[in-house]
Amino acid sequence: MRRVSPSHGARGMLTRCAIGLVVLAATGCATLSVPEEQQLADRFEADIRRQHRMVTDQVIVGYVDRIGRRIVAAAGPQPFAYEFSVVDDPEINAFAGPAGMIYVHTGTILAARNVSELAGVIAHEVGHVAERHIAENYGKQRAAGIAHTAAVLGGGLLAGSVGANAANLATGLGLTGILNSFGREAEREADDFAVHVLPRAGYDPVGLPSFFETLIAEGGPSGPTFLSSHPAPRERLATTRTAIDDLELPPDLRRDDGGKLEIIQRRIELLTGESGPRRRDRSR
Ligand SMILES: [Zn+2]
Numbered sequence: 001m002r003r004v005s006p007s008h009g010a011r012g013m014l015t016r017c018a019i020g021l022v023v024l025a026a027t028g029c030a031t032l033s034v035p036e037e038q039q040l041a042d043r044f045e046a047d048i049r050r051q052h053r054m055v056t057d058q059v060i061v062g063y064v065d066r067i068g069r070r071i072v073a074a075a076g077p078q079p080f081a082y083e084f085s086v087v088d089d090p091e092i093n094a095f096a097g098p099a100g101m102i103y104v105h106t107g108t109i110l111a112a113r114n115v116s117e118l119a120g121v122i123a124h125e126v127g128h129v130a131e132r133h134i135a136e137n138y139g140k141q142r143a144a145g146i147a148h149t150a151a152v153l154g155g156g157l158l159a160g161s162v163g164a165n166a167a168n169l170a171t172g173l174g175l176t177g178i179l180n181s182f183g184r185e186a187e188r189e190a191d192d193f194a195v196h197v198l199p200r201a202g203y204d205p206v207g208l209p210s211f212f213e214t215l216i217a218e219g220g221p222s223g224p225t226f227l228s229s230h231p232a233p234r235e236r237l238a239t240t241r242t243a244i245d246d247l248e249l250p251p252d253l254r255r256d257d258g259g260k261l262e263i264i265q266r267r268i269e270l271l272t273g274e275s276g277p278r279r280r281d282r283s284r
Helices: 011-023 034-051 058-074 106-111 115-130 133-143 147-158 161-171 175-179 184-200 207-218 233-245 260-272 277-283
Strands: 083-087 094-097 101-105
Touching: 034 094, 034 101, 034 133, 058 083, 058 106, 058 115, 058 184, 058 260, 083 106, 094 115, 094 133, 101 106, 101 115, 106 115, 106 207, 106 260, 115 133, 115 184, 115 207, 115 260, 133 175, 133 184, 184 207, 184 233, 207 233, 207 277
Parallel strands: 083 101
Antiparallel strands: 094 101
């Protein structure tokens, strides 16, 4: 499940763009190439693991990984080998990193009412990677000459975490937030990707709008990640429902997985002491 290194032999290109990053000038590398995005991923992962506590339990991580792999397999040939990780964080959220790095919070797993909801969230994040939104985001930020963004990216990616942390403190923006600050169009594309790939992976696509309902009820996360403010979640809920209505779906799509999700949820509760919104409601 580890990401494999790119075998593109593109060291020269990496070096050229690395120089461009250091100089922080638009040097013709407006959008990241696949090998460049892979290089960004290595730095990003180190940064993420310093900032977040990751779940190491292989039963939990393996469960999310298997769902993710079904989705990636259904998406067809991909430029990256994906890696699915679980962040020990009770906030309902998920985010994508460069080159197929997908992170799902334990809060999301606990809040899912069935496996199709969790699959919906994961498929949305896979959509951001597959549609190359991370690479586009990076290119847009740099092209706009946003100095603090460039400083965060340049510092974090090439000079190690010290520069990035200093820049993050100054701007209040982390690398995750910057790379996941998707616009309206990108969010729509990722939702649309999810709606179409989920049935091919055997999951009921209704899981995605269904999870939006939970997010709305819970207030959603505060950061620019899974539940971004544009478009509004209610609009995304309506748009995805309409898109699903237009699909001809096979009758045997899975919504539940025979109690496996519930076992994983109990395991998370035991390991972390967290509990999902419905369990909390019951124990009040
Ligand atoms: Zn998104």
